[in-house]
Amino acid sequence: MNCVFIPDSIDLEVTIDSAQSFRWKRTANGTYAGTIASVPLLAAQSGEGLTVYGDALDVSAIRRYFDLDRNYEALLLKYEDEPMVGARIGVCKGLRVLNQPVWETLVAFLFSQHNNVARITLLMDRLCREAGRKVRVREFDVFTVPEPEDILRFGEEGLRRIGAGYRAPYVLRAAQAVADGFDLDSLAHMPYDSALVKLMTLHGVGEKVADCVLLFGCGHACAFPVDRWIARVLAEHFPDEKNVRRLKRLAVERLGEHAGIANQFMFHCARKGMIIGGEGAG
DNA sequence: CGCCAGGCTATCC
């Protein structure tokens, strides 16, 4: 068991509680157990930074996963006076946009549609428990996300049994596509627009899910997912526009190449009912 | 209990 301290600033709890990953379990002593690319880890807040426990720690992979090489302070400065975002930066300071394995991100956000966070987490947990591998970190059992081939074996029946409902065929067909050569890794290297179009050729992947995969799994910082919460925020700032696609375009025009980073601050605050404007309430 | 959830597809006009 190794241990490494990473001093870069992050708020682990806020980041993990912001509905971009559904894979980390809070343990009794306040650390989080999970995996990065099937490697089990234990992550803990240490001051402003992180302490990570595990075997064969790959520090650069951990830094990349938690987006610690991005200068958030500098990036967020340009949003200070942006009414959609500015006031939200301070209240979720330390929020980071994760870079998760793309297959894991795709499965999670296929599960996410018309679903709540508690149940998305439950579905991911059951899926990994039943179709993934058990690995161990310290005294904790952790389960890996099943590969596409594992899900093909698990079948639509398995997916329905764990409660995926009508999303079961979406996940199964995505697994089939990847097994047949759909190159998820290429999405990170393509221009955003082409990556979006390519992802949306998958059955069950619309624009919102595709944007989540591109933002949380492919490093496309401009990807701007519009769910119900973001739609509410946008509706307040662009009261004359009702069309969701045009709302998204208006927002991205204003927010620029890191629109997706800003999106995560907007989303988290809105979902947590953190005031600002009045859309929060909760 | 009824409403809602990080939506999408099919189908209508």
Next chain:
DNA sequence: GGATAGCATGGC
């Protein structure tokens, strides 16, 4: 092009 029903399931 834009609008709307139906979808499985469970949290709250």
